[in-house]
Amino acid sequence: MSESVSPAGGHGDATTNHETIRRWAEQRNANPARASANGDGALRFSFPEMDRFTVVPWREFFATFEREGLAFVYQPEEDPGVDSSRFYKFVDRATV
Template identity: 35%
Template sequence: MTTNHDVIQRWARARNAKPATIQGTEHDGRPGVLTFNFPGWREGGKIQQITWDDWFKTFDARRVNFIYQEQKSDGRQSNFFRTESPDRQDA
């Protein structure tokens, strides 16, 4: 788990993933659900690539943690991640 922008960018770049949001989840002109556009993976064409600046502005404004996995149990690289608020009662 991290909030460090460099760690998040390194993790994403190692997977050739680009910062993105899910179309239709925007709030007042700002990105909605934060995600990544991984090569070869599309969620019904709803993924919209955004800049790192926009991704991190939203990430920081929401004060969330980036929870991620480097490798699967079999040693292969993992693309698993999620963002989660440390203030959630059920977190």
Template identity: 40%
Template sequence: MNDHRLGTRNPYAGSGSTRSPKYSQEIQSQQRLDRLRAANVERTRVTRNHDIIRQWAERRGARPATMPGSEYDGQLRVLRFDFPGYGGAVLRPVDWDDWFATFDAKHMHFRYQDRRADGTPSNFNRLERPSPEDR
């Protein structure tokens, strides 16, 4: 199956593995990310850093978005990225400030990959709320 939306699926099999710290690497600063890229270390990462998230999305041409009708009392409820060629007809664009305000209010984490094992860019990403033991 040649699905360019691979970024929306779990790259690891097994229950609970997407939240397991052993399969991801927390990135808190751009400097740390740059060092990992220079060392060619590729794995699933997790961050709350707005600059890293925005740069990751913009390098892929993705824009912040939400699902129409998912807002409640003027607040965004569902956060998405609108990648070129996918979902734009069903997603509503939002500005980065609103997207990050919701991201922060929900204490979300951004789990992502920069590249696949073959070196091509990966669109894999998942927005997650931390489990109680991670807070």
């Protein structure tokens, strides 16, 4: 799946493709993570200068991604005038 959606009044892309998601994160030096210290919170990305989430292996990250039926929404880089380099969110697949 890779389709366009309108996040927060802008234009964005949504995908469930693991390689697209991994490539997006790696281009930004981000690691797959969970929002809680015990590693069972919401999926997030941990950026080096804001390392406040619990880093998890990609396998665990994507297992949770699939189990929870999520899609990854991000701002395409080609949108002029938009600081989109780190915009992302995880949403229910049924909404995109």
